[in-house]
Amino acid sequence: MKEPLQFFKCLSDITRLNATLLIFVEGELCVCELVEALNDSQPKISRHLSQLRACGILDDVRRGQWVFYSISKNLPEWATEILETTSRTNKESLQVLQTSLKAMENRPQCC
Amino acid sequence: MKEPLQFFKCLSDITRLNATLLIFVEGELCVCELVEALNDSQPKISRHLSQLRACGILDDVRRGQWVFYSISKNLPEWATEILETTSRTNKESLQVLQTSLKAMENRPQCC
DNA sequence: ACACTATATCCGAATATACGGATATCCATA
DNA sequence: TATGGATATCCGTATATTCGGATATAGTGT
Numbered sequence A, B: 001m002k003e004p005l006q007f008f009k010c011l012s013d014i015t016r017l018n019a020t021l022l023i024f025v026e027g028e029l030c031v032c033e034l035v036e037a038l039n040d041s042q043p044k045i046s047r048h049l050s051q052l053r054a055c056g057i058l059d060d061v062r063r064g065q066w067v068f069y070s071i072s073k074n075l076p077e078w079a080t081e082i083l084e085t086t087s088r089t090n091k092e093s094l095q096v097l098q099t100s101l102k103a104m105e106n107r108p109q110c111c
Numbered sequence C: 001a002c003a004c005t006a007t008a009t010c011c012g013a014a015t016a017t018a019c020g021g022a023t024a025t026c027c028a029t030a
Numbered sequence D: 001t002a003t004g005g006a007t008a009t010c011c012g013t014a015t016a017t018t019c020g021g022a023t024a025t026a027g028t029g030t
Helices: A004-011 A014-027 A030-040 A040-053 A078-090 A091-103 B004-011 B014-026 B031-038 B042-054 B077-089 B089-104
Strands: A058-063 A066-073 B056-061 B067-071
Touching: A004 A014, A004 A066, A004 A078, A004 B004, A004 B014, A014 A030, A014 A040, A014 A066, A014 A078, A014 B004, A014 B089, A030 A066, A030 A091, A030 B031, A040 A058, A040 A066, A040 B014, A058 B042, A066 B014, A078 A091, B004 B014, B004 B077, B014 B031, B014 B042, B014 B067, B014 B077, B014 B089, B031 B042, B031 B067, B042 B067
Parallel strands: none
Antiparallel strands: A058 A066, B056 B067
């Protein structure tokens, strides 16, 4: 993630924005958790996640069956600042997503 | 400008991003100045400016023949923060645009 | 009224983006 | 190695976005 332009393009889709912010506040999430929290199809979520990874916003790590996504350790300071500002601004809608997430059963980290 | 999503969509086009940032650092610019500084066609610039105005990022005011654009007085704090961060990050490419602007002859404010 | 400059908008074409559905891949476990 | 769950990718389609070129509108000065 070198250019703000590319960063804004990534965040200009509702699915990618919500996924990024949710991961930003939760720390690490796997695909099935995001499918549940965002209430979207698995291929759709997966496609957007791989785009965010390709742009350098997310890191992914496989752990058993699951692939966990987190904010890239190489994300520049300015991008983190923008995520900070945005998560604060979207606090309420983010809390809705966090609630769906907490209501999910059989979350991978529990096993 | 209510939602970060909409804000990011506006800034995810290179013409709109550059126009917004240039206006952000210069304070107020007319269409012909932006046409010159961004080296694009007048209809293209005009179209993007009206989009930015419709989204609540820019204000416009006609002064004689010219229409001047500035950052909207109603732009929320969080959006200003993002513009601040972005203009700092894009400092170098912004300076190139500012140089083209300064080199322009017959700028409206001179008359 | 006319000419000229600045700006805005309309239109069709080209391009980009996002999607659903099907399918492939990867891993754990029996 | 067979099965099943989780994830990724492919493909064709639908939609959205952007563009250039033409044209319309608005204001200024003659």
